[in-house]
Amino acid sequence: MSDQDQFDDIPGTYLFDRHRSRQGYHLNMFFFSLMKPENREAFLADEEGYLDGFPMTPEQRKGVLERDWLGMIKLGGNVYYMSKFGATLGRSFQYMAGAMSGVTQEEYADMMKAGGRSIDGNRSKSEEN
Amino acid sequence: MARIVGGLATSHVPAVGAAIDLGKTQTDHWKPLFDGYVPAQEWLARVDPDVIVLVYNDHATAFSLEIIPTFGIGVAENFPPADEGWGPRPVPTVDGHAELAWHLSESLILDEFDITMINEMPVDHGLTVPLSLTCGKDSRCEAPEQWPHRVVPISVNVVQYPPPTGKRCYDLGRAIRKAVEAYHEDLDIVVYGTGGMSHQLHGERAGLINSKWDTAFLDDLTRDPERLKSIPFLEYVRETGAEGIELVMWLIMRGALGDDVSEIYRHYHIPASNTASGLIVLEPAA
Numbered sequence: 001m002s003d004q005d006q007f008d009d010i011p012g013t014y015l016f017d018r019h020r021s022r023q024g025y026h027l028n029m030f031f032f033s034l035m036k037p038e039n040r041e042a043f044l045a046d047e048e049g050y051l052d053g054f055p056m057t058p059e060q061r062k063g064v065l066e067r068d069w070l071g072m073i074k075l076g077g078n079v080y081y082m083s084k085f086g087a088t089l090g091r092s093f094q095y096m097a098g099a100m101s102g103v104t105q106e107e108y109a110d111m112m113k114a115g116g117r118s119i120d121g122n123r124s125k126s127e128e129n
Numbered sequence: 130m131a132r133i134v135g136g137l138a139t140s141h142v143p144a145v146g147a148a149i150d151l152g153k154t155q156t157d158h159w160k161p162l163f164d165g166y167v168p169a170q171e172w173l174a175r176v177d178p179d180v181i182v183l184v185y186n187d188h189a190t191a192f193s194l195e196i197i198p199t200f201g202i203g204v205a206e207n208f209p210p211a212d213e214g215w216g217p218r219p220v221p222t223v224d225g226h227a228e229l230a231w232h233l234s235e236s237l238i239l240d241e242f243d244i245t246m247i248n249e250m251p252v253d254h255g256l257t258v259p260l261s262l263t264c265g266k267d268s269r270c271e272a273p274e275q276w277p278h279r280v281v282p283i284s285v286n287v288v289q290y291p292p293p294t295g296k297r298c299y300d301l302g303r304a305i306r307k308a309v310e311a312y313h314e315d316l317d318i319v320v321y322g323t324g325g326m327s328h329q330l331h332g333e334r335a336g337l338i339n340s341k342w343d344t345a346f347l348d349d350l351t352r353d354p355e356r357l358k359s360i361p362f363l364e365y366v367r368e369t370g371a372e373g374i375e376l377v378m379w380l381i382m383r384g385a386l387g388d389d390v391s392e393i394y395r396h397y398h399i400p401a402s403n404t405a406s407g408l409i410v411l412e413p414a415a
Contacts, residue, residue: 003363006363007363007366010334010366010367011333011334012332012333012334012335013329013331013332013334013366013371014331014332014371015290015366015371016288016289016290017290018290021194021289025194028189028193028194029193029194029195031189032189032193032194034214035190035211035212035213035214036212037212037216040214070332070333073331073332078189078288079330079331079372080188080189080288081189081193082331083188083189083213083214084189084213084214085214086214087213087214087215088214092144092402093143093144093330093402093403094144094402094403096330096331097330097331097335097336097403098335100331100332100333100335101332101333101334101335101336102333108335108336111336112336112338112399112400112402112403113400115338115340115399115400116327116336116337116338116399116400116405117329117334117335117336117337117338118338119327119337119338119339119341119342119368122334122337123367123368124367
């Protein structure tokens with residue numbers, strides 16, 4: 001397998017490589033803008049109007065408005081940038097992780113307390129190990 | 130002449146900073162993690178370095194996609210805590226050591242490590258959480274009025290692929306040691322590597338933990354650093370979770386300590402929010 005194929009073979013993982021970085025540039029720069037309190041206020045007061053300042057794709061814009069955390073990652077979002085959006089909404093890394101893996105924050109936190117998601121079965125899609 | 134007297138590596142989980150800031154370190158959930166840091170705090174107080182060279186990664190805070198330095202060094206007089214979206218942490222401004230930092234940048238670049246010099250750098254949880262964990266004003270990690278040590282921050286890109294290789298990080302550590310030993314002032318320096326251990330924060334695989342892999346990594350910091358230098362990016366991502374790649378920063382600390390080291394202390398705890406929390410204290414062999 002090529003390096004790219006080997007990365008793509010890891011389940012549930014979206015490498016922030018050159019493709020996603022180019023695809024997600026304006027989405028991530030929107031997230032980054034939320035580090036300033038005045039921008040957080042402006043976004044929360046008028047989400048659509050604020051997003052007009054960032055030339056993202058309609059799909060990315062929809063992901064933001066619908067809080068589609070996994071969808072935003074798939075469209076080039078990076079989790080460290082996205083955490084600024086989460087924080088703006090009062091959402092933690094753990095909340096976003098639960099949402100992306102399809103469970104509630106409580107269920108996710110319980111999984112972590114029990115030792116986390118096992119590596120066994122989560123290494124490779126093709127080999128199912 | 131300055132000298133490196135020790136190395137410490139620790140995870141830098143933002144939720145750990147929040148637990149400190151909100152006074153939750155003694156709750157049933159958090160106490161086992163924080164108790165594990167007490168021996169490292171005592172070690173640091175005993176060693177009492179003049180400067181901490183702290184290797185960390187910026188989490189899309191001081192740097193955005195506008196500029197992505199692979200290696201950076203903070204050469205300013207001080208570094209303010211950053212607002213990461215929920216307001217800055219209530220911790221003091223970090224005092225730098227500009228004279229040493231400029232010396233390190235000159236020495237590193239002439240030694241062919243083309244590091245980016247940075248004067249304006251708000252520092253995020255990657256830098257302030259390790260400081261809170263190890264040198265709070267008392268053993269319970271309450272925020273001190275002033276950090277007890279000056280800090281030279283060294284930033285490493287581990288957000289945008291590709292991060293530097295483990296070997297490159299280890300070699301940068303060796304170059305830092307050489308630069309420190311050529312510094313004119315008599316300073317004791319401790320090097321921190323931060324980040325890790327196994328964790329994945331995004332995607333359906335979020336929450337991945339691999340304690341067997343982490344334990345082998347901790348073991349081989351003393352037993353077999355050559356193996357650690359050759360671990361490829363793909364293995365970090367597959368075995369430790371996508372964000373486990375932060376562990377390459379521990380290899381900068383390890384490289385700075387010289388060939389032979391002694392393990393003084395370690396602590397490993399699951400979970401710290403999404404993360405396997407690791408801590409290790411090393412000293413150069415006498």
